[in-house]
Amino acid sequence: MLEKLENLFQTAFTTTYNAQDNNRYWFQTEDGRKFGIVKTALSNSEHNLLKTLFHPIETLNVEQNNTKNQQRWYDFLFNDAKEVPFLQDVKTLRFFYFYLKQPIDDFNSFQEAITGGFQQPIILMINETQGLIIDEKPQVVFDQESFNQLSDTLTSDFFVKIDSYIGQLHQVNHLLKEKFNHEFQCFNTIHRYANREKTITFYEALPLLMIHSPSFVKKDILSDLFVESIEGQEMLHTIQVFLQCNLNASLTAKKLYIHRNSLQYRLDKFIENTGIDIRSFANAAFVSLAMILLKSENYQ
Structure with missing residues (x-):
């Protein structure tokens, strides 16, 4: 489809996304590819057709309101900046995503209100109604x-009505931007299609994503912290048995021939390493699905 659009619109068409280019209409395909077409090259009917076929991406001139640190993060996540914006002592972080029913008039007060709920949040507006909270602590x-x-x-x-989403605990490394892009696409898709509660975690979103956009569901969407946590055979076997025993700790310990305290230590270690409290049903369901996903992609 994109090849046909490129042939049709030629130089007015681009796949090099620039969130600050307001001269184009920007769209995203179901598999996450972004493209833009110069506004003057589109008729109203063509624009309306594209909005039904693809997900429109609103643009906003964010530079004028950003602090230096906010702009570094924005350039890292949405532009082609190579410099990493996080400090050396930041080992893990989590992204929070929010969608507003209408734009906020007093963004500074809105930002101050969010700051009170976190230790060191970085708040970015992607466009007038979509934002991102980066929690470095x-x-x-x-x-x-x-x-x-x-x-x-x-x-x-x-x-203002707010729909919000809580991302995974991520390891801060050279793959962070790629992990963010996968997660960002996940929540954009869920926001478009799914009936949702006020706040949804990534662990609750994965089953919905499998229903609404299965092409997005690949092992790369999973946090490295989760993947690495089950690389050890002992931990993998422990988690598998715990799930098979329907989260019953006593039965799990009995089947593993270990003391219940030893099982609790392993579960606490898994929670500490991944940020996933596997003792809750929703999170356990996610872990089960994620392990099937890894196995289906020939994960060893």
């Missing part, structure tokens, strides 16, 4: 209820 297991309360506060204070 993340809790290992994030309290979803606390984030719901923050959303409620923002809704009541700023009179």
Whole structure:
């Protein structure tokens, strides 16, 4: 399809995404590829047709309101900047994504309100109604209820409906931008298609993604911290048996021939390494699906 569009619009068409280029309409395909077409090259009917076939990407001149650190993160995630924006002592982080029903008039106050819920958040607006929170000092297991309360506060204070999503705990390394892109596409897809609660975690989103856009569901979408945590045979076997025993710790310990305290130590280690509290049903369901996904892609 993109090849046909390129042949049709020629120099007005590009696949080099630039979020600050307001001279083009930007779109994203179901498999995550972005493209833009010069606005003057499109008729109204052509523009409306493209909006039904692809996901429109709104653009916003974000530079004017960004601090230096915010701009470094924006350039790293959305432009072609090579310099990493995070500090050396940052080992893990988590992305939070939010979508507003309408633009915020007082963004500075909105930003201050969000800051109160985190230790060192970096808040970016991707466009007028879509934003991103980067938590460089993340809790290992994030309290979803606390984030719901923050959303409620923002809704009541700023009179705007907010849909929010909590990303995975990510390792800070050279693959971070790639992991972000996968996760970003995941939540954009879920936001478009899924009936959702106020806040959805990535672990709750994966089954929805399998239904609505299975082409996105690949092992690369998973956090490296999760993949690495089950590389050891002992941990992998422990998690498999725990799932087979329907999260029953006593039965799991019995089947593994270990003391319950030893099992608890292994589960705590898994939670500490991944940020996934496997003792909850939703997270356990995610782990089960993720392990099937890894196995289906010939993961060893």
